[in-house]
Every structure is written in C-alpha cells, then in structure tokens.
Amino acid sequence: MGARLGRLRQPLRRADHHGPAVLWSDRPALRRPRPGAGLAERHGALVTALEQTLDTPVASAPQGLSVQARRVSHAFTTKTGQLPVLDEVSFTIEAGEFVALLGPSGCGKSTLLRLLSGLDAPREGKIGADGVRITGPDPSRLLVFQDPTLYPWRSVRQNLAVGLETRGVLKAQKGRIDEILRLVGLEAFADALPHELSGGMAQRAALGRVLVNDPRLLLLDEPLGKLDALTRMTLQEELLKIWQARRFTSVLVTHDVEEALLLAQRILVFSDRPARIIRELAVPLDYPRRREDPVFVALRQEILSGLAPH
Numbered sequence: 001m002g003a004r005l006g007r008l009r010q011p012l013r014r015a016d017h018h019g020p021a022v023l024w025s026d027r028p029a030l031r032r033p034r035p036g037a038g039l040a041e042r043h044g045a046l047v048t049a050l051e052q053t054l055d056t057p058v059a060s061a062p063q064g065l066s067v068q069a070r071r072v073s074h075a076f077t078t079k080t081g082q083l084p085v086l087d088e089v090s091f092t093i094e095a096g097e098f099v100a101l102l103g104p105s106g107c108g109k110s111t112l113l114r115l116l117s118g119l120d121a122p123r124e125g126k127i128g129a130d131g132v133r134i135t136g137p138d139p140s141r142l143l144v145f146q147d148p149t150l151y152p153w154r155s156v157r158q159n160l161a162v163g164l165e166t167r168g169v170l171k172a173q174k175g176r177i178d179e180i181l182r183l184v185g186l187e188a189f190a191d192a193l194p195h196e197l198s199g200g201m202a203q204r205a206a207l208g209r210v211l212v213n214d215p216r217l218l219l220l221d222e223p224l225g226k227l228d229a230l231t232r233m234t235l236q237e238e239l240l241k242i243w244q245a246r247r248f249t250s251v252l253v254t255h256d257v258e259e260a261l262l263l264a265q266r267i268l269v270f271s272d273r274p275a276r277i278i279r280e281l282a283v284p285l286d287y288p289r290r291r292e293d294p295v296f297v298a299l300r301q302e303i304l305s306g307l308a309p310h
C-alpha cells in the first residue's frame with residue numbers, strides 16, 4: 001500500500017497535448033417477480049439475475065475500437081459570434097479501455113462525445129477510430145444519454161429491436177434481443193412499456209437498446225446523472241460488469257469524481273471552456289473498487305483540488 005500511495009504523492013502527469021503521430025486514412029431466464037411484488041423486491045431479483053447472467057462470458061462480444069484525437073478544436077456559431085468550445089484537445093484511447101471525462105459544467109465534454117460519435121465534425125484537428133478518420137455516425141460508435149429517450153408506445157423488447165429493424169437484420173438476429181435483455185437484467189420486463197419502468201430500469205433499457213447493436217465504442221453522456229444515489233450505485237456496478245463481460249471501449253462523461261474513480265481506468269480532466277485537457281491520470285486500483293480505499297480517497301482529493309476554482 002505504501003508504494004501505491006507513494007506513486008500518488010508524485011504530481012499528476014500533465015497531459016500530452018499533441019500525442020504521437022497517427023497514420024490517417026479517409027477510407028470510409030430469469031425468474032419473473034411475483035405479481036404485486038414491490039419495487040425493492042423486483043429490483044433485488046434483477047440484480048441477482050444480472051449477476052448470474054454476467055458469470056457467463058458473452059461469446060459474441062465485439063472488440064473495442066481505439067480512439068485518436070489530435071489537436072481537436074471546435075466552436076459554435078451563435079447569435080453573438082463564435083463560441084470556442086474545444087481547444088487543441090489530443091488524446092489516445094486504447095481498444096477496450098474505460099476512460100472518464102471530467103470537467104466543469106459547459107466546458108465541452110458532450111460536444112467531444114458528439115465528435116467521437118460522428119454526429120458533428122470538428123472545426124480543426126483530426127478524430128479517428130482504429131486509425132480511420134471519423135466522418136459520420138456509425139453503429140459501431142453509439143451514444144447513451146442522460147435521459148433514456150425510449151419510444152413510449154413500444155415495449156422494452158420493441159425498443160431494443162429498433163437498431164436491428166433499422167439495419168434490416170431483426171429476423172436474423174432476434175436472439176440478440178433476449179441475450180441483451182438478460183445482460184441488462186430486464187428479461188422479466190421485456191413486455192413492459194417505458195412508463196411502467198423505474199428510472200434505473202428505463203436507463204438499463206436505453207443501455208440495452210444500444211448494446212443490441214454490438215457497439216465497439218460506447219459513449220456515455222452522464223447516463224446515471226438523473227438517478228437517485230442508491231440506484232446510481234447499483235447501475236455503476238452493473239455498467240462495470242457489462243463492460244468487463246463485453247470489453248467494448250467506453251468513454252464516460254460525468255460530473256461525479258467518485259463515479260469516474262469507481263469505473264474508469266484513466267481519467268481526463270478538462271479546463272473551463274474552451275476545454276483543454278489539464279490533467280490525465282491512470283487509476284491504479286483493481287475492480288471492484290472501494291470508496292474507503294486510501295488510494296481512492298487520495299485520488300479523489302487530488303482531482304477535486306485540481307477542479308476547484310482558483
């Protein structure tokens with residue numbers, strides 16, 4: 001433990017703002033809860049079921065995408081002029097890595113996720129996946145938002161089917177829906193409508209809807225931000241287990257330093273807008289992590305002191 005803490009006492013490494021050059025190419029069964037069961041009972045059944053499911057590795061898990069960002073700058077045109085949002089942001093994310101993005105509200109974290117998803121293109125700089133420049137959205141790179149945004153008239157199962165329907169592969173891949181329902185612990189709620197779900201279940205369904213498409217890069221924009229503390233903790237554990245089972249690359253935007261420390265292997269800390277990376281740190285802790293671990297406590301303190309207004 002002494003050695004681990006010793007490492008932490010060194011100042012956090014400044015981020016490499018430009019990174020190495022990259023070669024770019026432009027080539028394009030569960031038990032149903034008894035009727036009338038209370039929420040706690042139903043929730044308990046779900047957690048147990050999820051744990052059982054995750055004991056079995058998923059054979060079809062795709063390999064994660066690596067991510068490269070080089071001197072990425074972005075701005076928005078507003079009524080009052082140009083609004084600079086990102087300022088020469090450079091980083092690399094390894095395939096299968098879990099990285100968290102932390103930073104002040106409004107600094108540009110969601111904008112960066114949109115660029116990674118391909119929904120927007122950066123004004124300057126290059127952004128790529130597996131060394132291939134990102135030029136638009138792709139089912140291998142998918143976003144999960146703070147609000148679950150489920151179709152209210154469709155059941156959980158039908159919501160999960162959306163991506164497969166859009167790609168015309170629903171018939172061929174119907175089995176995937178059951179696999180993912182099990183993975184997110186919602187098999188018993190497959191026929192429920194979104195308004196019948198708790199906030200945590202709705203967010204699981206939204207996650208499932210994305211996972212059905214086998215993303216290789218999962219972009220998580222504060223997906224747990226609106227949940228109560230207890231549900232949030234449960235979903236943090238579940239998200240971690242799903243990532244461990246499937247090993248896609250994860251990029252999580254969060255305001256919550258503890259959440260970043262519980263989940264991420266590496267944390268990028270951003271400045272106020274226009275966002276620059278001001279710190280980058282690897283989290284030298286095995287999973288599952290404990291908030292009381294002295295290393296965890298020291299890292300939390302270190303990050304919070306860096307984020308505090310000077």
Ligand SMILES: Nc1ncnc2c1ncn2[C@@H]1O[C@H](COP(=O)(O)OP(=O)(O)OP(=O)(O)O)[C@@H](O)[C@H]1O
Nearest residue numbers: 076077078083085104105106107108109110111112
């Ligand atoms: N489409 C847009 N047009 C104009 N301005 C925008 C647009 N999208 C975002 N912005 C502005 O860009 C800045 C960065 O927004 P962004 O949502 O990326 O920040 P954030 O770090 O994710 O914030 P939060 O943590 O509060 O969610 C904000 O000032 C926001 O108002």
